[in-house]
Amino acid sequence: LLTNGRRKVDYVLVFYQRKQISVRGSDRLHRLSAPPHPPHRLSVISNGTGQRSAGDGEVCVDLAVEVELEADPAEGEMVLIREEFEARLLEAGLEMERDTEVRDQPFCVFTRLHVPWQVLSREAEFLKIKIPTKKVRPPPLYSRVCVCNPMDGSSPNTNRGLISVLPYLFFVLYRFNITSKDTFFDNATRSRILLHDEWARYGAFYKYQPVDLIRKYFGEKIGLYFAWLGVYTQLLIPASMVGIIVFCYGCYTVDMDVPSLEMCDKQQNFTMCPLCDGVCDYWHLSTACGTARASHLFDNPATVFFAIFMSLWVATFLEHWKRRQISLNHSWDLTGLEEEETGVEKLTWRDRLPGYLINISSILFMFGLTFSAVFGVIVYRIVVSALMAMSPDPETKSNVRVTVTATAVIINLVVILILDEIYGAVAVWLTELEIPRTESNFEQHLILKAFLLKFMNAYAPIFYVAFFKGRFAGRPGDYVYVFNDYRMEECAPGGCLIELCIQLSIIMVGKQLIQNNVFEIGIPKLKKLIRAWKGKGISLEEREEQRARPPQQWNLDYTLVPFEGLTPEYMEMIIQFGFVSLFVASFPLAPLFALLNNVIEIRLDAKKFVTELRRPDAVQAKDIGIWYNILSGMGKFSVIINAFVISFTSDFIPRLVYQYMYSQTGTMHGFIDHTLSHFNVSNFRPGNAPTSSYLPETTVCRYKDYREPPWSAEAYQFSKTYWAVLAARLAFVILFQNLVMFLSLLVAWVIPDVPKNISEQLKREKTLLVDVFLREEKEKFHLLQSLFSSKDQPSQGHPDTAHFRTLPLGLSQGLGQPPGGEGGESRVRCRAASFSQFTRQMSMSPSNDAARHTAV
């Protein structure tokens, strides 16, 4: 494919003549370091050499250094810089190749780089030394020691002979056996085609993902993301099933539910106090029958069970993922991979303070923005309801609630989507202000900030409905007003839970649909279109010239969208995980919707990665990093949130209290009457009573609260029942939280972190390894002895051999054989064997004379 004649194209540099200079490299580094600083550039290239392992040579990535702002005067300087840069590349031994025709029009020029074998070797050698000493961004350390079983030496499957042990002393650049093959591209292409068939088809939704293939083509980091997504989606299946059962239980018992039957009973003619001042009339509770029945679907005892179930599900999911991660680490040979030591790179508190202050203040400002948006929607709702209630048109009046709720939720959704994009950009900007030292540091800070902002953004309206709506509305005769005129809103007669449920389902489903369709499919398509359209800004003759010449792969790839990291993908899923875990007590169908979304999401992401994006750098990673902490934190948070939703938002506790403390019969009969307080209409403030009423004979209206009746000495104060119910609610929170925390600990303790087959396999590998090693050691010892005996002190003057002579033989033999002594040679032989096997297998050119000079 991308082979350029006979050489492999390792990198393609792109620069815009007159407009932009683009260079291939890790784009974050460029953004951080001073743009055109040649020694840095060179280190980029050597980094690239280390990382290009998975053969990502056909990728062409924009440089983030935009120099468009600097107009013509800078142009000359840029050319100089570029020339110096290219000279340094050549000096460093890279081979360069460029399309000769340089046009006057602004057009991107592709410079193709080939890194010859000797440069690779030298860079590899340098890397080995530099890894631990390099202070800024040490490239990941890939190493592997091979010990091949001499019994199995002729086996064609070299991988089985390789047993990965902890590296450290013996660096072999990981995967050199892949990149050193010029013919590797066929392999990658095959992967790509396979991937497209096996993975990126919607038809394959019921199949497991080819995670190993994904890892091979895209690297471990992306492989882990898809593996994680797979585990999450897989575990959503039981959760959705239980959710459906809970929902069905609600549907099934709705006709047996005494409170909703009582609410719908027109015999029990509760006259309710008006919902707004003046224009609203008294109304009968039975008219709210519908919402009462709908409430029962989500607000029934099964929901409590479901909330406990889902908390344990979260614990199970986290444990299951740990196991899967360890399995993958094992099968992908990542066990020895050392994490970058972020601890060392931390700045002191004093250095961080200014950055932190800016960050905290900005984040607080964003929080304020989110809250303002939520409050704005509340005001919208209050004002529009009031206006519509005042409208003379009866049609308008009857639809107040539906219209207002629907439009408000849609406004909420739109605000969330817009702020989501803004916050993403703000988080990047803020993180850049901090100047974090490393890529992973940058990523962590970015993720934390983006998560905080997006989490608040997505959940603020839901938190409002769950815990605040209707709680500050006051009571008849003493309502709370905003802007002096508008009464605070109350929950629907069916309770706040049904509103929470509506809010949650619309935001969750709407967000997913729109983000999937618009942001993940629409916008990349649009960008591609714009990119293609920009390319058409050339003159007609050139276009014809182009048509005559078939476009090169790099031209085609250049039109693809650059990969911008996994953060948005993870973020989307984590926010969804919040819907599934945080408020699941109010919406048991959330896991189902999440499942449906994810089945599509996986294939959508797959398609995007395979066809829409430039191939990303293959980055090694051992785990999903900070996302695990966020997931685990969310799991902990969800326990307390669900406890509060069940005890404060749902009617579960008031019902229990009624049944066991107040009911005469021990049944729920009379519950509705019990929850409604009395209000003497003569206590209305002037102008608050209905101006005209169909029920003029009303003297007492009812409202939902636990307050003393008008005839009590403490009229309209909270009643004893109020405090008893409050105590019961709080007691439930304590009970629920501690029970679930304990059960989660138990789940985490019962599920072992390391799967049994892995731990057994590790043990077997250990045995085999020691066995092989000792046997080889013995052979090598014989060999060395024969060498020394046949050649009588061949290099007496040499310090090393002299040492061999002075070695107290008895001692070293007493120890078995000197353990390190012969192992080295055996490893040479063994490595030689495995490499030569590999060479034979892959029909690779065995040696390169030029390399000899650089190595010695």
Added chain:
Amino acid sequence: LLTNGRRKVDYVLVFYQRKQISVRGSDRLHRLSAPPHPPHRLSVISNGTGQRSAGDGEVCVDLAVEVELEADPAEGEMVLIREEFEARLLEAGLEMERDTEVRDQPFCVFTRLHVPWQVLSREAEFLKIKIPTKKVRPPPLYSRVCVCNPMDGSSPNTNRGLISVLPYLFFVLYRFNITSKDTFFDNATRSRILLHDEWARYGAFYKYQPVDLIRKYFGEKIGLYFAWLGVYTQLLIPASMVGIIVFCYGCYTVDMDVPSLEMCDKQQNFTMCPLCDGVCDYWHLSTACGTARASHLFDNPATVFFAIFMSLWVATFLEHWKRRQISLNHSWDLTGLEEEETGVEKLTWRDRLPGYLINISSILFMFGLTFSAVFGVIVYRIVVSALMAMSPDPETKSNVRVTVTATAVIINLVVILILDEIYGAVAVWLTELEIPRTESNFEQHLILKAFLLKFMNAYAPIFYVAFFKGRFAGRPGDYVYVFNDYRMEECAPGGCLIELCIQLSIIMVGKQLIQNNVFEIGIPKLKKLIRAWKGKGISLEEREEQRARPPQQWNLDYTLVPFEGLTPEYMEMIIQFGFVSLFVASFPLAPLFALLNNVIEIRLDAKKFVTELRRPDAVQAKDIGIWYNILSGMGKFSVIINAFVISFTSDFIPRLVYQYMYSQTGTMHGFIDHTLSHFNVSNFRPGNAPTSSYLPETTVCRYKDYREPPWSAEAYQFSKTYWAVLAARLAFVILFQNLVMFLSLLVAWVIPDVPKNISEQLKREKTLLVDVFLREEKEKFHLLQSLFSSKDQPSQGHPDTAHFRTLPLGLSQGLGQPPGGEGGESRVRCRAASFSQFTRQMSMSPSNDAARHTAV
């Protein structure tokens, strides 16, 4: 000391002629495996060889196989077995030496074993192979790879040149450089003398412990225990200081505390309902002035602060210990130590079920026993108070509360101490029933069980006082009775917190004093005395013969108490940690008492380890194991317990509620009146009213509860205030728990696990290591090349050298140099260097010709 002529005594076997056979070895294994099974015995010896590293040759341990039950017939068999066993020892190359005179009397015969160097070497070699393959009880794997800096090769301090890296491939028996030295004992003795001076003196209480010396002499496990004890004691200093400040705050504010002033105010003459039926009279609240003032010392707002402080202290302590552990791991070179894989050794659930069932039922039975004991003491208290109240003697009557409380607490303490010993034995018995596969497994199970039992035992009476006492007493006119006659006990008028405080302080201080003095000093002394007295059962002439011959070290050591593991030491501290963390809200002086105890405890333990106990096996350990989990679990548990103590046992919440909800003036004036309910004495059941009273005009008496007054419609029902206070209490629990959990997480997050200097040092070591390794690699490559070039294909037929020829040179050179290839030789040289340096330094005989035959 223990050098036997010129040979070192590695082990001393002891057997009782005619009575017992004793053998040196790991005594748990003997207990588990069939007693006299020679091949097993041999494996014990080789285990011993591996573990004797720290030169524990003078220890003489009883064999757990008691054959006393089998009388004479078995005697002959035992002799045969012993003879076969000894023959096998000789066959295995061990050298044996025994006192010639064999008496007819039952007397222990000491057989001294010397393990010659070649046997050590051979066993070391075997161990290397066996370690991973051995299925049952793999001996700990001690290994170390040395890489010495060639620049630093002549440095006399070999340890600085050794850089510990992960072992695995290259096993060198850990500490061979110590045990291989025949003169090592002088070293150990010196340690011991130093230890005694530096550590085991009470006068050194203000100094840091010589942890490195302790580790050198006793091994890592015991070293870690003392290091942990040191960190714990050190951190107790700030905790005690804050505790003293809180207590002083209480003392200082006691005269300003409105509630206790009101209680002592004789003007506010509250007539209280009688404390028992019939014989007790009404009484004035002002007579309880003393307890009210005492209560304030412990029950004031500062206590809430202290509870939060102590929860964070626990988090800090755990984090601090983690850091210390990592530091110690680093300075003791334990970073590479592999944990035993307990995961693999786990049985399936089905295998475990019967053992678990027995265990669970036994533990439940023990719990029942504990609860019965607590209940027994309660009954004692109730009955004795009732009887004393009925006594005609006014002196007796006035002292009821003091007498009963004091005697009851002492009974509690005695019961706790007795059950503690019983439970220790029961836990061992239960764990043996389970037949755990490994020593560490056994230890874990034992610790868990013993902890559960001892924890319940120590805390059950405290839990009762904190959360149950006085809560089921009923109210005047409707008291709760046990055994039909006795009223349930109530708390003292000052509140339950002062009783909790008394209970806690007496049990804590009493337990520590008695356990320290009786169990840790008295009983070992007694045992030693008994042992010495038993030895006197020989005839007079022999005793004189003995006197003529100075007793050997093994005779002296034999009279010492065998070491029985660290479990009791840890357990004592963990139970104390519970006193410091769990109920600290009620007793701010607990940390101070713990500190005072520990300062003595450290020196006491030190003395015990240095002078009273036989020298324990040196066992390697990386951490304190399951104790950390127990500590961390206790820390979590303490949060909720303290929340409940503050909100339910103390008067903190009722005061707050009064001040902000009910007080007219916003001050605490009137609080006492508010907390006392009214009772109409005409509502007493027949016989419950005082038979004769000094206050005959009383119509209404007061009692401490929130209930409706007699003139209310719902007389004696819980009042609205009750529910409001209850809700406030519960809300406080939720707030406190979540706040403290959050803050603890924050503390854990802020304190990095790895200390900065360690992480920097690790980085430096890494750099150095790679540097050295690469330089040496290059040199070796040159050497190998010169070898092959000067000697033209010296062993063409040999497969290994043939491989060298077919090695694709370009490839291997391209990779820098084949990493493993030359490293081996360099390591030989390096090891040779370090060993020869060591030899020179320690004046050791360099070689042993016999070893050559065993090794090759």
